Amino acid sequence: MQKLIVQGGAPLSGEISVQTAKNAALPIIAACILTDEPIIIENCPQLKDIDAMLNIMRHLGCSAEFIGDNLHVCCRDVSLNVINADLTGKLRSSIFILGSILSRCRKAYISHPGGCEIGLRPIDLHISGLKGLSVKIEDEGGVICCDGGDMKSAVINLDFASVGATENLMMAGALLDGETVIVNAAREPEIVDLAGFINEMGGKVSGAGGSIIRVTGVKKLHGCTYRPMPDRICAGTFLAACAASGGCVTVKNVVPEHLFGITERLKKTGAKLSVRGGTVRITASGRPKAIHKLETNVYPAFPTDMQPQFCAMLSRAMGSSVIVENLFENRFGYTTELVKMGANITVKDRIAVVAGVPRLHGATVKACDLRGGAALVIAALSAEGCTEIYGTEHIDRGYEKIEQSFAALGARIERVQS
Numbered sequence: 001m002q003k004l005i006v007q008g009g010a011p012l013s014g015e016i017s018v019q020t021a022k023n024a025a026l027p028i029i030a031a032c033i034l035t036d037e038p039i040i041i042e043n044c045p046q047l048k049d050i051d052a053m054l055n056i057m058r059h060l061g062c063s064a065e066f067i068g069d070n071l072h073v074c075c076r077d078v079s080l081n082v083i084n085a086d087l088t089g090k091l092r093s094s095i096f097i098l099g100s101i102l103s104r105c106r107k108a109y110i111s112h113p114g115g116c117e118i119g120l121r122p123i124d125l126h127i128s129g130l131k132g133l134s135v136k137i138e139d140e141g142g143v144i145c146c147d148g149g150d151m152k153s154a155v156i157n158l159d160f161a162s163v164g165a166t167e168n169l170m171m172a173g174a175l176l177d178g179e180t181v182i183v184n185a186a187r188e189p190e191i192v193d194l195a196g197f198i199n200e201m202g203g204k205v206s207g208a209g210g211s212i213i214r215v216t217g218v219k220k221l222h223g224c225t226y227r228p229m230p231d232r233i234c235a236g237t238f239l240a241a242c243a244a245s246g247g248c249v250t251v252k253n254v255v256p257e258h259l260f261g262i263t264e265r266l267k268k269t270g271a272k273l274s275v276r277g278g279t280v281r282i283t284a285s286g287r288p289k290a291i292h293k294l295e296t297n298v299y300p301a302f303p304t305d306m307q308p309q310f311c312a313m314l315s316r317a318m319g320s321s322v323i324v325e326n327l328f329e330n331r332f333g334y335t336t337e338l339v340k341m342g343a344n345i346t347v348k349d350r351i352a353v354v355a356g357v358p359r360l361h362g363a364t365v366k367a368c369d370l371r372g373g374a375a376l377v378i379a380a381l382s383a384e385g386c387t388e389i390y391g392t393e394h395i396d397r398g399y400e401k402i403e404q405s406f407a408a409l410g411a412r413i414e415r416v417q418s
């Protein structure tokens with residue numbers, strides 16, 4: 001077992017380049033099944049979630065290996081093996097591989113991905129969307145059995161702009177005759193990136209980034225080399241950490257427009273932000289100001305994946321902040337750990353009231369989910385004294401060697417075997 005040991009209290013300073021986006025790379029890896037030709041994904045992040053997806057790909061007969069920072073994937077032959085619970089349990093977003101397997105093989109078998117720490121995360125939109133493309137779907141003892149023998153393109157109206165369901169349907173439509181139209185599609189930048197990748201393979205996807213996406217099926221897709229977008233949530237995590245601890249940090253390799261929902265809220269804390277090309281610089285000192293109301297919602301609003309990190313930062317704010325979580329019903333679990341560090345947070349259903357305290361203190365805490373884990377790191381960096389953070393395996397799902405990133409910014413943080 002590993003833990004992070006953080007000596008808090010030092011301001012952050014320096015430059016950091018963000019990794020490639022996990023949430024862009026995952027669907028792009030799944031989409032490699034759409035072609036029997038080799039694909040190179042440049043600068044692919046090396047993370048636990050990526051490993052979990054690659055294990056699913058290998059289980060289906062694809063080859064996948066890192067050569068340096070580049071991931072080489074080839075799905076020359078795809079076997080219709082059941083993707084069992086051992087594999088899906090490690091990665092809830094495994095469900096969106098259904099669309100690409102169906103597109104390529106017209107059949108797919110996958111165990112139900114189950115719940116997760118931050119909420120129920122049902123898959124009804126994925127299932128109803130695929131049924132809308134005439135896929136027959138039955139649940140046989142927890143295995144979702146899909147028969148796409150009669151699959152055809154259609155207009156699919158999503159009841160909610162789900163990221164994963166939109167991605168699933170884009171992949172499902174890529175090789176179908178005719179035009180698949182996704183109405184009320186998710187508009188996240190990762191959707192635009194997936195469209196870019198499918199188009200790079202010779203597909204025809206238009207409208208991504210807007211709420212109507214059109215996928216015109218093509219007969220065959222070909223191999224390509226693709227570099228996914230930078231990780232906007234990692235970038236936001238470094239910026240929020242600086243707003244919490246003070247200092248001056250330049251975050252490089254970002255698309256500043258992707259960060260708008262985050263940077264606008266950071267300005268409310270009194271931090272100074274400046275954008276230049278693909279970099280964002282933040283300068284902060286003293287305690288942050290509270291944010292009267294911080295509400296998560298779909299892009300371009302404030303992202304749910306930044307909610308815990310902001311909560312950690314606002315724990316030391318001057319005044320009280322109200323955080324409303326609109327996407328996941330159980331995403332405040334980490335706050336009990338922040339309270340152990342002296343934070344004053346009251347949670348009721350989807351609302352957290354954060355009464356800022358002058359100082360947090362070190363404690364022994366445990367990460368129970370990815371972004372909640374990042375929140376604990378931010379709190380520890382701005383706390384007085386030493387914090388030990390267990391549950392590093394959750395943090396490693398989405399951050400490449402988080403301790404090295406923060407150490408490069410002057411933080412006193414190390415990973416040890418416990």
Ligand code: UD1
Nearest residue numbers: 023093121122123124125126162163164165304305327328
């Ligand atoms: C993706 C991101 C995740 C992020 C989330 C919201 C990846 C790998 N993960 O997750 O980090 O937090 O977007 O920005 O890209 N829902 C249903 N039925 C469904 C599908 C979703 O009710 O069939 C609900 C979910 O329970 C949740 C909301 O819709 O309340 C948002 O989910 P969705 O947009 O699908 O998120 P994911 O694709 O799972």
